[in-house]
Amino acid sequence: MTAGTNGGTQVRVLRVLRVVVIVALVAATVLPFAYMVSLSFVRIDDLLRDPLRILPDLDRLTTETYRQVIASEEAGGWGFGRFMRNSAVVAASASALTILFVVPAAYALTRLRFAGRRQVSAVFLAVYLFPTIIIAVPVFVGFQVLGLGSSLVGLVIAYIALTVPVSLHMLRNHMSAIPESIDEAAVIDGASRLQVMTRITVPLAMPTIVSTALYSFMIAWNEFLFALLFLSAHQELWTVSLGLTRLADGQEVSKTVLMAGSVLLTIPIVLLFTVAERWLTEGLTAGSDKG
Amino acid sequence: MTTTTLRRRENREGITLISPAVIVVASIIVLPIIWTVVLSFQEARYVDVARNGLFNTATLDNYIDTFTSPGFWRALQTTVVYSVATTVGSLVIGLVAALAFRERFRFRAPLRGAMLLPYVAPVVATTFVWQVALNPQFGVVNAVGTELLGWDRPINFLTAAPTALMTVIVFDTWRHFPFAFLFLSAALTGLSRDIEEAAVVDGASPVQKFRYVVLPQLMPTVALVALFRTVMAFNEFEGIFLLTGGAAGTQVASVRVYDQLTGSSDIGSASANAMVLAVILGIGLMLYLRVMARRAES
Numbered sequence: 036m037t038a039g040t041n042g043g044t045q046v047r048v049l050r051v052l053r054v055v056v057i058v059a060l061v062a063a064t065v066l067p068f069a070y071m072v073s074l075s076f077v078r079i080d081d082l083l084r085d086p087l088r089i090l091p092d093l094d095r096l097t098t099e100t101y102r103q104v105i106a107s108e109e110a111g112g113w114g115f116g117r118f119m120r121n122s123a124v125v126a127a128s129a130s131a132l133t134i135l136f137v138v139p140a141a142y143a144l145t146r147l148r149f150a151g152r153r154q155v156s157a158v159f160l161a162v163y164l165f166p167t168i169i170i171a172v173p174v175f176v177g178f179q180v181l182g183l184g185s186s187l188v189g190l191v192i193a194y195i196a197l198t199v200p201v202s203l204h205m206l207r208n209h210m211s212a213i214p215e216s217i218d219e220a221a222v223i224d225g226a227s228r229l230q231v232m233t234r235i236t237v238p239l240a241m242p243t244i245v246s247t248a249l250y251s252f253m254i255a256w257n258e259f260l261f262a263l264l265f266l267s268a269h270q271e272l273w274t275v276s277l278g279l280t281r282l283a284d285g286q287e288v289s290k291t292v293l294m295a296g297s298v299l300l301t302i303p304i305v306l307l308f309t310v311a312e313r314w315l316t317e318g319l320t321a322g323s324d325k326g
Numbered sequence: 327m328t329t330t331t332l333r334r335r336e337n338r339e340g341i342t343l344i345s346p347a348v349i350v351v352a353s354i355i356v357l358p359i360i361w362t363v364v365l366s367f368q369e370a371r372y373v374d375v376a377r378n379g380l381f382n383t384a385t386l387d388n389y390i391d392t393f394t395s396p397g398f399w400r401a402l403q404t405t406v407v408y409s410v411a412t413t414v415g416s417l418v419i420g421l422v423a424a425l426a427f428r429e430r431f432r433f434r435a436p437l438r439g440a441m442l443l444p445y446v447a448p449v450v451a452t453t454f455v456w457q458v459a460l461n462p463q464f465g466v467v468n469a470v471g472t473e474l475l476g477w478d479r480p481i482n483f484l485t486a487a488p489t490a491l492m493t494v495i496v497f498d499t500w501r502h503f504p505f506a507f508l509f510l511s512a513a514l515t516g517l518s519r520d521i522e523e524a525a526v527v528d529g530a531s532p533v534q535k536f537r538y539v540v541l542p543q544l545m546p547t548v549a550l551v552a553l554f555r556t557v558m559a560f561n562e563f564e565g566i567f568l569l570t571g572g573a574a575g576t577q578v579a580s581v582r583v584y585d586q587l588t589g590s591s592d593i594g595s596a597s598a599n600a601m602v603l604a605v606i607l608g609i610g611l612m613l614y615l616r617v618m619a620r621r622a623e624s
Contacts, residue, residue, distance in 0.1 A: 045532045046532055057431075060419075060423050060426070060441060064440055064441050064500075065440050065443070067452065067456065067459065068443060068455070070459055071451070083463075086464040086468070086469035087466065087469040087474075089466055137347060139343035139344070139346065139347075140343060144344065147336050147339060149340025151341070155344060158351075158356065163557055163561075164561075164607055164608055165359055165561070165600070166579070166604075167561070167563060168563055168583050169359065173358035173361040174354055176375070177357075192350075193354060196351055196354030197354075199351050257448040257449060259564050259568070260563060260564060260567075275448075275450075279450050279451070283454060290458055297450075297451040298451075300450060301447050301451045305446075305447070308446050312439050
């Protein structure tokens with residue numbers, strides 16, 4: 036009896052608590068982004084005069100911040116247009132190439148018995164024990180020797196290596212769920228290994244391939260450390276992440292202009308995520324029970 | 327006869343298909359790690375590496391220096407505090423969030439999506455917003471504090487000693503609780519409702535139901551996320567580097583290695599430093615996995 040009344044009170048308390056928790060969490064995650072968007076339309080002198088005024092007066096709204104941050108240096112801006120193009124090229128190439136590397140690898144790991152199969156998975160997971168900085172410096176030195184040190188090509192190669200292990204993990208978990216009996220039927224019909232892979236497995240795994248591609252695009256677009264080491268000295272090659280930090284280190288660019296830059300840096304990822312959220316979350320957590 | 331040829335063919339095909347991925351990871355990740363191991367045993371600065379490559383005077387000095395340097399122990403301590411705090415923080419908040427979002431409600435889907443923003447958004451953008459929001463002169467947090475909450479003066483969230491470490495911990499918890507939320511939500515969806523309903527029929531209160539029915543079933547996922555988060559936090563660089571640059575008591579291990587590489591250009595000691603940390607992390611993980619395996623058996 037007492038347990039029952041206790042239960043009743045708990046149910047009521049928890050119902051209220053749940054609403055409080057949801058409101059608090061949504062506020063904590065969304066408000067910083069709202070602050071970012073709002074400040075990107077504020078004039079810097081308004082911000083300095085009254086930091087509490089988060090929403091600008093409508094008649095004081097400005098889009099000058101965006102014009103300034105996007106326009107090229109020759110046009111008196113800060114060149115974010117070009118930074119965004121660099122980032123887009125780097126992230127798109129890295130993610131496309133990652134898929135080219137990872138699809139055959141995942142196919143082999145889930146379908147074929149070959150020497151070293153177990154070791155490959157173990158090594159790919161072990162690389163995450165080491166901080167990226169340890170990898171970044173030797174790669175930078177090695178690429179300098181090869182003449183790739185200060186180029187977008189070098190950055191793309193580095194990003195492929197960064198995203199291959201996690202992408203392989205995502206894709207493998209999904210491919211192992213596609214029944215092998217389909218492959219065997221095709222092999223009996225005389226199809227070659229390559230035909231089976233490209234005509235049967237790839238179409239069946241397409242949703243996961245897309246989500247893996249989007250995930251590696253996201254990693255490459257957001258990456259900062261490699262870009263810092265490789266491209267610091269070459270402003271014309273900066274990615275958006277790098278450009279934003281470099282300009283924020285100096286004093287000459289106002290914070291609200293940089294807020295506009297942050298919005299531009301964030302928008303592609305948010306768009307991508309809105310389109311593909313379900314795929315991405317499923318891809319990330321897939322097979323987490325299997326480890 | 328034919329089975330052996332088939333086996334052999336399968337072996338060859340497997341190796342062919344996997345080798346591009348293996349080659350790229352081996353040359354860009356594994357080779358640099360080996361490079362680091364080798365250099366950690368050498369007397370090597372940038373000039374030496376440029377002149378002699380990987381053939382410098384062999385020495386154990388780098389390791390001796392690492393173990394006798396107070397900076398190393400301080401950074402290790404900071405790293406451990408930081409890792410434990412953000413792992414626990416992001417797990418607890420992620421679990422609370424997953425439970426709150428478990429039952430359907432209006433706008434659940436878009437709000438769930440919004441909750442993932444801190445994790446997917448570029449770290450350069452989120453650290454920049456936090457820096458501006460926490461700025462003592464024009465940040466909104468200090469403005470609210472001094473003008474509405476009656477603080478005596480603005481707080482130096484990112485530049486003064488104990489607060490800075492707390493701030494980077496809060497930031498990382500904020501950034502990574504969606505990661506825990508994602509995994510724990512997926513695990514919650516997979517739970518069968520029958521046992522819970524039976525427990526409710528038997529008179530279990532919601533707290534008892536959570537404590538004795540839901541939580542035990544979630545434990546494998548909690549353990550897995552704790553493992554992921556610990557490794558991520560132990561090696562975390564970008565968030566701290568961008569927020570404080572490692573100043574004001576926030577120099578964690580990977581920021582220290584970065585400072586050694588760029589500041590003193592002493593590759594040898596930086597490598598030794600990184601090796602010791604990787605070994606510590608590896609040993610910690612092995613102990614953790616062993617404890618978990620024993621728990622799973624009993």
